[in-house]
Amino acid sequence: MKLNKIILSFVSALVILFSTSVASFAKVVGDKIILGAAISLTGKYSSNGVHTQNGYNMAVDRINSMGGVKVGGKTYKFDIIYYDDESNPKRAAQLAERLISQDGVEFMLGPYSSGLTKAIAPVTEKYGVPMVEANGASRSLFTKGYKYLFAVLAPANLYLDVAIETAVELNGGKPVRIAQAFEQDAFSQDVRLGILDAAERTGSKIIIDDKLPKELNDMAATLVKVKQMKPDVLVVSGHTKGALTAIRQIAEMKVDVPMLAMTHCDAAKLSKQHGKNSQYALCASQWHKSLTYKDDFFKDGMTYAADFEKEFGYDPPYQSAESSAALLVFKDAFERANSFDQKKVRDALAATNMQTFYGNIKFAPGGQNVDKPMVLFQVMCDASGSCENKVVAPLKWASAKLIHPIPKWSER
Amino acid sequence: MDFLVFQYPMITVQACLDGILLGVLFALIAYGMALQWGVMNIINIAQGDLVILGGYIAYFMYLYGIHPAWGVIVAPVIMYFVGIAIYKLVINKVVDRDLFISILATFGISILFMQLMNFAFGADVVLANSGYGTTMLFDSNVVLPNSKIFSAFISILFAVCLVIYMKKSKLGRAIRATAQNARAAKILGVDTEKVYAATFGINAALCGVAGALISITFTIHPYMGLPYTIRSFMIVIVAGLGNLPGVAMSGMGLGVFEEFADYILGTEFRIGSVFLLLVLILVYRRFKLSRKREYLK
Numbered sequence: 001m002k003l004n005k006i007i008l009s010f011v012s013a014l015v016i017l018f019s020t021s022v023a024s025f026a027k028v029v030g031d032k033i034i035l036g037a038a039i040s041l042t043g044k045y046s047s048n049g050v051h052t053q054n055g056y057n058m059a060v061d062r063i064n065s066m067g068g069v070k071v072g073g074k075t076y077k078f079d080i081i082y083y084d085d086e087s088n089p090k091r092a093a094q095l096a097e098r099l100i101s102q103d104g105v106e107f108m109l110g111p112y113s114s115g116l117t118k119a120i121a122p123v124t125e126k127y128g129v130p131m132v133e134a135n136g137a138s139r140s141l142f143t144k145g146y147k148y149l150f151a152v153l154a155p156a157n158l159y160l161d162v163a164i165e166t167a168v169e170l171n172g173g174k175p176v177r178i179a180q181a182f183e184q185d186a187f188s189q190d191v192r193l194g195i196l197d198a199a200e201r202t203g204s205k206i207i208i209d210d211k212l213p214k215e216l217n218d219m220a221a222t223l224v225k226v227k228q229m230k231p232d233v234l235v236v237s238g239h240t241k242g243a244l245t246a247i248r249q250i251a252e253m254k255v256d257v258p259m260l261a262m263t264h265c266d267a268a269k270l271s272k273q274h275g276k277n278s279q280y281a282l283c284a285s286q287w288h289k290s291l292t293y294k295d296d297f298f299k300d301g302m303t304y305a306a307d308f309e310k311e312f313g314y315d316p317p318y319q320s321a322e323s324s325a326a327l328l329v330f331k332d333a334f335e336r337a338n339s340f341d342q343k344k345v346r347d348a349l350a351a352t353n354m355q356t357f358y359g360n361i362k363f364a365p366g367g368q369n370v371d372k373p374m375v376l377f378q379v380m381c382d383a384s385g386s387c388e389n390k391v392v393a394p395l396k397w398a399s400a401k402l403i404h405p406i407p408k409w410s411e412r
Numbered sequence: 413m414d415f416l417v418f419q420y421p422m423i424t425v426q427a428c429l430d431g432i433l434l435g436v437l438f439a440l441i442a443y444g445m446a447l448q449w450g451v452m453n454i455i456n457i458a459q460g461d462l463v464i465l466g467g468y469i470a471y472f473m474y475l476y477g478i479h480p481a482w483g484v485i486v487a488p489v490i491m492y493f494v495g496i497a498i499y500k501l502v503i504n505k506v507v508d509r510d511l512f513i514s515i516l517a518t519f520g521i522s523i524l525f526m527q528l529m530n531f532a533f534g535a536d537v538v539l540a541n542s543g544y545g546t547t548m549l550f551d552s553n554v555v556l557p558n559s560k561i562f563s564a565f566i567s568i569l570f571a572v573c574l575v576i577y578m579k580k581s582k583l584g585r586a587i588r589a590t591a592q593n594a595r596a597a598k599i600l601g602v603d604t605e606k607v608y609a610a611t612f613g614i615n616a617a618l619c620g621v622a623g624a625l626i627s628i629t630f631t632i633h634p635y636m637g638l639p640y641t642i643r644s645f646m647i648v649i650v651a652g653l654g655n656l657p658g659v660a661m662s663g664m665g666l667g668v669f670e671e672f673a674d675y676i677l678g679t680e681f682r683i684g685s686v687f688l689l690l691v692l693i694l695v696y697r698r699f700k701l702s703r704k705r706e707y708l709k
Binding site for chain 1: 420422423426427430434527530531534535536537538539541546548552555557559626630631632633634635636638639671674675678679680682683684
């Protein structure tokens with residue numbers, strides 16, 4: 001009995017000692033800057049969680065091998081502590097607490113998805129931990145007055161308004177009739193708000209405004225309405241499920257619509273899963289490898305894509321590219337702050353104004369990146385049935401001409 | 413609220429046809445549930461997850477270049493053994509306990525299946541392309557994807573085969589006898605343990621067929637099982653146990669109801685309306701039962 005007690009107290013003393021010692025010097029250990037990240041490695045976001053992690057890892061390796069981060073005349077290397085948030089917002093918030101208060105992390109990288117970023121942001125804000133995130137685009141993240149949240153990506157409401165503007169332009173400047181179907185989650189609803197804004201700006205009318213359930217796998221009803229009412233543009237956003245369901249049912253039901261605009265096409269591997277049926281779909285993307293932005297670490301989009309493919313064996317989706325960019329932003333901020341003081345780093349982040357292979361980065365007071373427009377690509381297939389995504393808007397980056405209107409199914 | 417469905421009469425036709433085709437598929441899943449509920453008194457929360465697993469079998473056949481329609485033959489065979497395995501590992505330990513224990517146990521199986529499928533197949537939404545084309549009716553105002561027609565046809569085929577099997581075969585008779593009175597069946601020499609295992613296997617096989625059809629018609633994802641459980645639960649509640657025509661009718665009714673809810677209330681209320689209907693039916697049933705009891709007094 002007595003022996004048990006002694007062992008117990010010895011073990012608990014060890015545990016306490018260990019945990020405090022970790023906490024006391026975890027942020028910058030020796031020549032390492034330790035960043036924390038809760039990422040969805042399991043659960044429903046795990047595919048995109050892995051894309052995010054690969055993007056982070058790729059940038060860490062690249063920055064470390066190219067000289068690291070220079071602060072106060074000393075060279076540091078990046079290291080990341082990862083935890084699996086199981087795609088669960090509550091778990092993500094707990095892990096953020098743990099990273100900060102137990103592991104002593106003083107700088108954070110974002111998780112995947114707007115929902116999880118929303119769960120973590122209050123925690124990082126409470127502790128004054130600067131967080132650069134690359135995968136939370138919901139507008140509501142940037143209206144809460146967060147001081148320590150920085151997003152390298154364009155907010156969700158800008159995803160598809162280019163499509164509406166393009167449609168109006170192609171209609172000779174006259175307003176268009178819009179049909180839209182959006183999933184009921186923070187991100188898709190923000191995309192919807194962007195469309196509403198664009199419609200108001202251009203005087204366009206929304207004739208179908210459907211909300212899709214989370215368990216969505218059938219949107220035949222929406223498409224029947226589209227068939228009857230013949231809108232000029234159909235906009236769909238419901239993550240990968242939405243994109244896949246829409247293309248399948250549009251093809252099966254032979255729905256003719258002059259323009260089809262969507263999100264999450266490359267995450268859904270649209271052209272791979274649907275082949276020629278996905279042709280002409282117009283997709284919003286944060287990044288495309290053919291863009292000509294440049295930096296010293298990854299050179300440009302094409303080189304990044306080639307290097308990424310070599311390391312991970314697949315073409316990088318934009319989720320990976322933006323995650324890599326987050327590390328470049330941190331490196332730049334540390335060097336400009338020339339310190340590891342959280343406040344100084346935060347101020348340096350706020351003053352960021354740089355170009356990366358992923359795009360220009362400059363943060364608005366709310367934390368969103370205002371210097372990088374969204375691009376639209378269109379799925380284009382050749383006669384043999386192999387499909388490619390080609391950037392069609394904005395015109396500055398376009399590598400192909402937008403095909404409009406989409407040919408009718410009877411003529412394909 | 414949207415009354416498009418009344419402005420364009422063709423939408424009504426479309427909604428009814430879509431609903432019926434969908435409902436037949438639901439009815440197949442529900443029939444499996446009714447069967448094992450009736451025989452073993454177990455409400456299988458993992459029903460939808462078995463469906464999704466069946467879908468993945470068809471999907472993997474598709475990936476390896478086999479037409480996914482063959483999944484309706486391969487998936488039930490594999491799923492039958494999966495069902496037997498689940499029975500031997502878990503269900504046989506809860507089969508005589510009260511309903512609550514079995515709900516908990518199958519709920520656990522459901523969570524386990526979701527996580528395992530996520531682990532094994534990834535969290536991507538996937539589908540299998542059948543390339544079946546489309547049927548156009550009424551001057552192409554009503555469109556029916558042939559994949560939906562195919563899945564309804566296969567569902568009916570399996571349901572009919574099963575009914576005949578239950579009526580004619582020895583095992584079918586044993587299953588029906590066990591459902592009526594397990595103890596009496598045991599006394600008369602029926603190996604109820606075997607009957608239970610077979611019933612659970614048949615249920616899983618039906619789920620496998622339905623899953624293969626869903627992978628051809630819709631999309632599959634490790635976490636998409638629950639709506640199928642709820643729907644089949646509801647169909648069974650409306651139809652009652654052991655009432656196959658009832659299951660078929662209430663399946664189609666639910667399909668049509670869903671489509672109309674979608675058109676009139678909006679897509680966001682589609683699944684919500686199913687839940688609402690479930691509550692209403694449960695309240696109504698309870699009300700009816702309580703009246704009966706009073707009468708008996």
